[in-house]
Amino acid sequence: MKRKITVILMIFFCFILQSTLFQQLAIASIAPNLLLIITVSFGFIRGKREGIWIGFLCGLLMDLSVGTMIGVNALFYTSIGYINGCFYHIFYDDDIRMPIFFVAVSDLAYGIAVYATMFLLRGRIDFFYYLRRIIIPEVLYTLVITILLYKIIYRLNQWLEKTELKG
Secondary structure (H helix, E strand, C coil): CHHHHHHHHHHHHHHHHHHHHHHHECCCCCCCCCHHHHHHHHHHHHHHHHHHHHHHHHHHHHHHCCCCCCCCHHHHHHHHHHHHHHCHCCCCCCCHHHHHHHHHHHHHHHHHHHHHHHHHHCCCCCCHHHHHHHHHHHHHHHHHHHHHHHHHHHHHHHHHHHHHHHH
């Protein structure tokens, strides 16, 4: 129970940061995707089950904040959490390269999925413009933040595992 409450608080904290502070720190209207970092990290560290429920919660928060089509981001984030959870068995404690790689691939896939559902279906077919101006810069900005945030998530997970073993 302590784990779930802690993770939910972290999700809400990152959601608030992503919606407020990082919108002010946006570079060319591009902000990092903190909720994607959380989804990928916990999926990779803890497995499919945790990746799914964290991804669903993060996606639902995104859907409720954007308000265009409820459920689309929840589906995307849930899928990202599940897929990253499939790589749980190759998780190594001291290696940050794998989580950075998975965040990059996941953010790229998320950007393409958003393009396909939000823009392509409306007849906006300039994919390479969207890729160059939005997807790639967001991936790069998210990767920079991942280096810092992943360490916090990893340490939080270690602390939660220690308290679960004691309890």
